[in-house]
Amino acid sequence: MGTMDEAIVLAAVQRGAPEALALLYGRFRPLVFSAAFRITGDANVAEDVVQETFLQVREALPRWRPQARLSTWIYRIAVNEALDEKRRSRRRPVPESGCAEPIPERAAAPSDPGVSDRIHDAVAQLPAREKAVFVLRHYEGMALAEIAEVLDVALGTVKATLHHALSKLADRLRDLR
């Protein structure tokens, strides 16, 4: 949790300190949004997921007992919410337009501007569970054991799912390698 200690924040939330939820939101919002966007492929839906996630966190946190890490628990709410939203939503992924300037990428990128879109589409087309596993491992850098906790499935299932997802991406992006 960066500079914050989970236990301190949790204790503060549970005794009703008003700043604690703000601390939590400030720290986890980018992570929740990132995972939600990559799973839903839609920034608007991802924003909804963020809001819904923190509403649930606010409701449940005072009664929460640490059976897992706080971050794992918040991820679990967010990922489930994102999968549900994905199922509910009929909206097509809306390309981001009218944004402020994009965040520059750090690595030297190929000149073909369509490559990022191809990757984005290939990931977006993965089945929901495969996408969730792939996003959490590849983009969020989460350990497979933690993903298993977040998704509430066996570790073996997570391993197999990650392989299926990567195999599909390898197939769809063959010409770009």
Place this chain on the structure above:
Amino acid sequence: MTCARYQEWATLSLYGELEPGEERALEAHLRECGACREVREALAGTVRLLKRRSAPLPGARRAWRRWAAAAALLLGAAVARFAGRTESQAPPEPVRTAAAPLPTTALPGILETEDRLCALMAGTDPFLALEATESLGRAGTRRSTPALRAALGRPVTRLAAFRALRARGELDLARDVVPALGDPTLRRDAAAILTARRTAAALAALFAAAVRGDETCLAACRSFPASVAGPFLAEAAGREDGRGTAIGLLLSTDGDDVREVLVRLARADGWIRAEALARAAAAREARSDRFLVLALADAELGTSARDALADVPVRRLRAPLQAALREDRLRAPLAAFLQDRAGEEAARDLLAGLLGDTSLRPAAARALLAHADLRAVEPLLLAGDDLEALDALPAAVRRREIARALRSPRLRAGAVAAVSAADASVWRDLVPLLRVESLRAPVAAALSRSGATRAIPFLIPLVSPEGRDVREALVALAGVDAGETADAWNRWWNDRHLNP
């Protein structure tokens, strides 16, 4: 294993999720299987591509807009510009102002950003205020110190500002840290700072908070070295305010020196004595148990300690007692305590360990034997000393043990010496030993002591002018002296039995 499984392992390997053994097995398989090698290359190429061209997050752009003023991003950009790096390069290392203060005239970009961060920190948006404070803590200069001090007054920024000032070395012990012990948000950090100081003044501040009931500070007090804690707590125990806390700490702080301090205090002050013993007896904690053991062994505190431990089983103190019994100065008084409590198995176990000590053996053996604990028998018989301690055994048990020992070559010398008037029935076990030349004299003496007249016919053939011991035994048993030869004693025996 199938190729499909190895291909799954190839994916896991790319993400560093294979065990070393699995990794080796995969490599071995890939050396032999071209199809799997091809799949692994495809998977690896895909991972490389995805890492190279990670699609930007639209939401991140929104977040960028939304958090455009957020401190971390602003400051990061400013530092990058100052460092002359392009935005495509890796971000700069955080600037550590505490270690190397930045030359303020050379950094307009940073200073401008720092001013904006200060404004955000004082602003109404709590998220931005917090982020700004944390950013200033990571990379600000002394220019923002007054703003951070002001941020100490806001609940949302208090902790981050405190840590930022700490990182810069700008916290004043008396003005900032000690008062922070009264603030639940800052208490843990403040206690950690004071604990690291290891001074009496720091301990005094933590102690004062501990007296007010703060557990964090109480725990911090325990970690001070005995050289600091001992003198401070000794003085604190003499004051009305907080003396109970001081005694508690003297019982629980690391280091035996501190417990010795408490023993000295308890000798001089009846209230401290009663309080310390009662707390230690109730504490059930190794350090306070050590105090109890020291008190038990102390000439002035021993009686009070025994009273305090009247309801505490010895087995609770087994480990500290065992350790203390290895110390010469404590052994004798603790042995006396254990003798009093010899009704308890744990006390007897410890007493049995003292049977090798010649000075403590008789008392320890008596205490053990009085509770029919036979572990004392063998050491006594082997040593051949203090055999009267066996008198503590019930008579029947004593005779059985001596008879058993007489049949053991290792123990029989001691057993022979142990025979007394109460042991007439063991004569049957003694008589065969008369054939052993080296034992004849003591066995004869033992038969004499036992009063076993039925042994007389076995002694008579052994009488000779040279063997006085046998003759003396016969005289004692028969009540007459028939002479210095076996023939003379045979005549006496026949006369007695033919003409009773």
